[in-house]
Amino acid sequence: MNSVDLNCDLAEGGNFDAQIFPLVSSCNIACGGHFGNYDTVLKAVRLAKTNSTKIGAHPSYPDFENFGRKSLKISFSELKNHLHQQINLVEKACNEVGAELHHVKPHGALYNDLKSNSDISKIVFEVVKERNKKLVVFVPPNSEISIFKDKNIQFWKEGFADRNYNPDLSLVSRTQNFAVITDKEIIAKRVQKMIQLNEIKTINNKRISQKFDTICLHSDTPNSIEILKYLIKFLNDNHIKIR
Numbered sequence: 001m002n003s004v005d006l007n008c009d010l011a012e013g014g015n016f017d018a019q020i021f022p023l024v025s026s027c028n029i030a031c032g033g034h035f036g037n038y039d040t041v042l043k044a045v046r047l048a049k050t051n052s053t054k055i056g057a058h059p060s061y062p063d064f065e066n067f068g069r070k071s072l073k074i075s076f077s078e079l080k081n082h083l084h085q086q087i088n089l090v091e092k093a094c095n096e097v098g099a100e101l102h103h104v105k106p107h108g109a110l111y112n113d114l115k116s117n118s119d120i121s122k123i124v125f126e127v128v129k130e131r132n133k134k135l136v137v138f139v140p141p142n143s144e145i146s147i148f149k150d151k152n153i154q155f156w157k158e159g160f161a162d163r164n165y166n167p168d169l170s171l172v173s174r175t176q177n178f179a180v181i182t183d184k185e186i187i188a189k190r191v192q193k194m195i196q197l198n199e200i201k202t203i204n205n206k207r208i209s210q211k212f213d214t215i216c217l218h219s220d221t222p223n224s225i226e227i228l229k230y231l232i233k234f235l236n237d238n239h240i241k242i243r
Contacts, residue, residue, distance in 0.1 A: 033060035034068025060107035105138035121145035156213035
């Protein structure tokens with residue numbers, strides 16, 4: 001039987017987090033860069049522990065105004081400090097409730113910059129390495145960060161159930177009205193092919209071979225709960241287990 005890790009970005013101000021946590025196997029918790037504070041992080045960590053959901057920090061450029069969706073020109077040392085502070089929030093909450101930090105998934109523009117910006121990729125890698133523990137990093141396919149190696153760090157290639165891809169496997173900008181997919185049946189069949197065929201279709205209908213270790217569906221996608229419930233049943237019916 002095929003299996004897949006299903007993740008979701010949470011603690012971003014949505015109203016349905018408590019309903020989403022039981023449906024996913026991993027969560028990415030906003031931790032003060034684009035949204036949130038210690039109270040929102042702690043609440044999310046508690047929900048994750050209750051639902052046996054793997055806990056991830058979801059750091060970003062320090063940019064509440066643009067929800068972390070614009071690349072910022074700040075010094076490398078400043079960015080590094082901000083990322084450590086954000087991940088520290090999640091680790092502090094984990095320590096308070098007796099949970100463990102499993103992974104780090106950069107958010108928004110920071111995540112997108114991992115694909116082609118080696119300097120930003122190096123910073124993110126160094127921050128994770130300096131945590132001095134085994135951590136997974138969720139990364140886009142063919143990203144610059146993959147060139148860095150450490151025995152304690154795993155890179156999980158992430159696919160998006162509800163986002164369209166450009167031919168180079170970058171995500172279509174959210175400024176485009178076709179960036180987000182909301183049809184639950186299209187999403188389910190798309191994810192099935194991502195898992196069973198190891199392929200993704202781009203906006204120009206090109207099919208590209210790509211193995212994914214984890215797949216994300218966003219909590220702010222319209223009808224996200226309905227989509228998740230439909231997706232999980234569809235995957236189960238097609239012998240794909242959420243791990």
